[in-house]
Amino acid sequence: xxxxxxxxxxxxxxxxxxxxxxxxxxxxxxxxxxxxxxxxxxxxxxxxxxxxxxxxxxxxxxxxxxxxxxxxxxxxxxxxxxxxxxxxxxxxxxxxxxxxxxxxxxxxxxxxxxxxxxxxxxxxxxxxxxxxxxxxxxxxxxxxxxxxxxxxxxxx
Numbered sequence: 663x664x665x666x667x668x669x670x671x672x673x674x675x676x677x678x679x680x681x682x683x684x685x686x687x688x689x690x691x692x693x694x695x696x697x698x699x700x701x702x703x704x705x706x707x708x709x710x711x712x713x714x715x716x717x718x719x720x721x722x723x724x725x726x727x728x729x730x731x732x733x734x735x736x737x738x739x740x741x742x743x744x745x746x747x748x749x750x751x752x753x754x755x756x757x758x759x760x761x762x763x764x765x766x767x768x769x770x771x772x773x774x775x776x777x778x779x780x781x782x783x784x785x786x787x788x789x790x791x792x793x794x795x796x797x798x799x800x801x802x803x804x805x806x807x808x809x810x811x812x813x814x815x816x817x818x
Contacts, residue, residue, distance in 0.1 A: 702738065717741055794815045
């Protein structure tokens with residue numbers, strides 16, 4: 663079941679994300695800074711007992727400081743606990759994020775949903791490709807030097 667994350671969920675999101683992304687950078691620092699931003703939404707997938715299995719974070723922000731700049735939708739993070747991987751939970755969360763982005767897109771002039779994924783994370787790349795994302799840039803690099811791909815999915 664997917665629900666909107668609350669402030670009381672932030673420690674779990676940070677711990678889960680820091681573990682999932684430990685090879686990419688210091689997510690104990692990065693995730694709290696994202697969660698504090700007013701344009702960031704987070705969701706948790708949980709079991710019937712309310713225990714978290716996965717989370718997703720979606721950010722909306724201006725591409726540049728110019729007020730007439732394009733609004734960007736960015737899938738900042740999607741992580742599934744190892745015990746729950748390969749059960750469709752990541753797909754379900756991704757579909758939820760896409761649906762939210764599509765609802766917001768027309769009124770906010772958001773043309774696409776984008777994300778960054780580790781070059782070595784081929785299972786996530788396949789998940790994103792099945793959802794309509796395409797690689798647009800392969801020159802991104804995470805904090806710890808891991809190469810990354812930028813992927814985009816049209817919304818309008």
